[in-house]
Amino acid sequence: MRLLLIRHGQTPSNVKHLLDTAEPGPALTALGQEQAAALPEALAAEDIGVLYASTLIRTQLTAAPLAARTGLEIRVREGIRELSAGELEMRGDEQAIETYLTTAFAWSAGDTARRMPGGENGVEALRRFDSVVEEAAGTGAGTVAMVSHGAAIRMWSAARAENIDSAFVAAHELDNTGVVILSGAPGEGWRVVHWEGRALGPEDGVPHTSGPAGESVEDTDG
Structure with missing residues (x-):
């Protein structure tokens, strides 16, 4: 299966660099709407058979142009929502952001018992994301698109893909409407075959060549 993990378009909380992870969350900025509108053309070569979005409004708004272009229903699933910030919710200070990302990437490295302050642990976060991926694989679609969130995509990809790790995702942010493409199947x-349009080297896990994505913002809100 070809799995396209797409980060949502820009939100007001991205602009303010806030850890905004609770439901339903904010809508898109004007730029975020432009980014979402550009996705169908950017992904025109992909034969998407199933389209998912999380329960947060921003992912559904980002997925809407893709749904209109493909005629697909948006399957809304809680499992691919952003990693809960818990007690760090709506904070934008350096300490909070460092704690949030350090915890998420520790999960990718195998320390899944670690808990986000006042939030979920890695076992819970991976289990819920895995469940949606497993559901998608069961549809039989050759290519599946999921509009999700920056930290969730980076954490899950590093935990599940054999050719990248937590150090890689810590060093490679994911822009708004950036796309990570994976190939494989549960079990x-x-x-990871592409990171934001850049092919990954077969051995070193380092992106090569440049490609289009959304505008870069600090990766504090997924």
Whole structure:
């Protein structure tokens, strides 16, 4: 299966660099709407068979142009929502952001018992994301698109793909409407083949060549 993990378009909380992870969350900025509108053309070569979005409004708004272009129903699932910030919710200070990302990337490295302050642990976060991926694999679609969130996509990809790790995702942010493409299947394993339009080297896990994505913002809100 070809799995497209797409970060949502820009939100007001992205602009303010806030950890905004609670439901339903904010809508998109004007730029975020432009980014969402550009996705169908950017993904025109992909034969998307199933389209998912999280329960947060921003992912559904981002997925809407893709749904209109493909005629697909948006399947809304809680499992691919952003990693809950818990007690760090709506904070934008350096300490809060460092704690949030350090915890998320520790989950990718295998320390899944660690808990986000006042939030979920890695076992819970991975289990819920895995459940949606497993559901998607069961549809039989060759290509599946999921509009999700920055930290969730980076954490899950590093935990499940054999060719990247927590150090890689810590060093590579994901822009708004940036796309991570994986190939594989539940139970068989995954490989990241593209990170924001850049092909990954088969051995070193380092992106090569440049490609289009959304405008870069600090990766504080997923």
